[in-house]
Amino acid sequence: MDDRDKMLNAFERALLDVDRLAARQVMEQRGRDMRPIRFVEKVVLPVLEQLGAGWQDGPLALSQVYMAGRICEELIDEMLPPADPSRKNQPRMAICILEDHHALGKVMVYAVLRSGGFDLLDYGVVGVDDLVARVQADRVKVLLISVLMLPSALKIKSVRQKLMDRECDVTLIVGGAPFRFDDQLWQAVGADVMCENASDVVPAIEKMMEEKR
Ligand code: B12
Structure with missing residues (x-):
């Protein structure tokens, strides 16, 4: 068993035991060359997916997956604290x-963007009409939407339509499980960009800003 497998096993055990201290220990012992975002993507994500599969196939309870999610949320908040935004001339983002109510993806993307020097509004969990009204009122130019369920992903289409009806020129960046399951879906719902991982989001926004310059 190599070091990464050992780390994955120890992290999974800690989450199943609802042992926050053990989970934090695995995170702290990850080694200097593994940046926090790498730990999240290489350890936290695969373990959560494995637990999710365990729930779908029967042996695990939803409460175990839920508690695992909560512990990971706390750890990610600790690992990727907001940095002082220092960039100028960035588009208004939300x-x-x-x-x-799957929160982890958004927590990660928000933390990565803040750590990368971007400032953005956090609307939390919103419905279509509330979202469109807030985007218009705040004059948002780049809207990032996280969804983990297919019905939620399909609602992005009406967000796009309603933004167009109000003549709001907004770049839509989307992410989450449904887009990883179906690689055509982001275009079908009218998004401009889809990112598979939180670490792809900063380069995607920088590329977009470069193109608009
Ligand atoms: C943990 C989990 C839960 C936890 C959530 C805990 C929490 N606080 O978030 C709990 C137990 C509460 C839960 C509940 C439910 N869940 Co659930 N859950 C999962 C699971 C196992 C992991 C999700 C997760 O947190 N992953 C870790 C995070 C970090 O990954 P991520 O969100 O994908 O984010 C990464 C990328 O996608 C990307 N990203 C995400 N968002 C964005 C946004 C932008 C802008 C960008 C750029 C990138 C980006 O960056 C992130 C990091 O790299 C998934 C399985 C899966 N394969 O995804 C099912 C899953 C999402 N759940 C599912 C379902 C059905 C449900 C329930 C309806 C179950 C039920 N019957 O009650 C409820 C609904 C809750 C609700 N109303 O929203 C289904 C959805 C199926 C579908 N096609 O719609 C899945 C896919 C499981 C499955 N295969 O059936 N769930």
Whole structure:
């Protein structure tokens, strides 16, 4: 068993035991060369997915997956604290979870963007009409939407339509499980960009800003 497998096993055990201290220990012992975002993507994500599969196949309870999610949320908040935004001339940005209560993806993307020097509004969990009204009122130019369930992903289409009806020119960046399951879905719902991982989001926004210059 190599070091990464050992780390994955220890982290999974800690989450199943609802042992926050053990989970934090695995995170702290990850080694100097593994940046926090790498730890999240290489350890936290695969373990959560494995637990999710365990719930779908029967052996695990939803409460175990839920508690695992909560512990990971706390750890990610600790590992990726907001940094002082230092950039100028960035478009007005906002992030939200659209009619979905899976929170981790948004927490990660928000933390990565703040750590990367971007400033953005956090709308939390919102419905379509509330979202469109807030985007218009705040004159948001880049809207990041996180969804983990297919019905929520499909609602992005009406966000796009309603923004167009109000003549709001907004770049839509989307992410979450449904887009990883179906690589055509982001275009079908009218998004401009889809990112598979939180670490892809800063380069995607920088590229977009470069193109608009
Ligand atoms: C943990 C989990 C839960 C936890 C959530 C805890 C929490 N606080 O968030 C709990 C137990 C509460 C839960 C509940 C439910 N869940 Co659930 N859950 C999961 C699971 C196992 C992991 C999700 C997760 O947190 N992953 C870790 C995070 C970090 O990854 P992520 O969100 O994908 O984010 C990464 C990328 O996608 C990307 N990203 C995400 N968002 C964004 C946004 C932008 C802008 C960008 C750029 C990138 C980006 O960056 C992130 C990091 O790299 C998934 C399985 C899966 N394969 O995803 C099912 C899953 C999402 N759940 C599912 C379902 C059905 C439900 C329930 C309806 C179950 C039920 N019957 O009650 C409820 C609904 C809750 C609700 N109303 O929203 C389904 C959705 C199926 C579908 N096609 O719609 C899934 C896919 C499981 C499955 N295969 O069936 N769930």
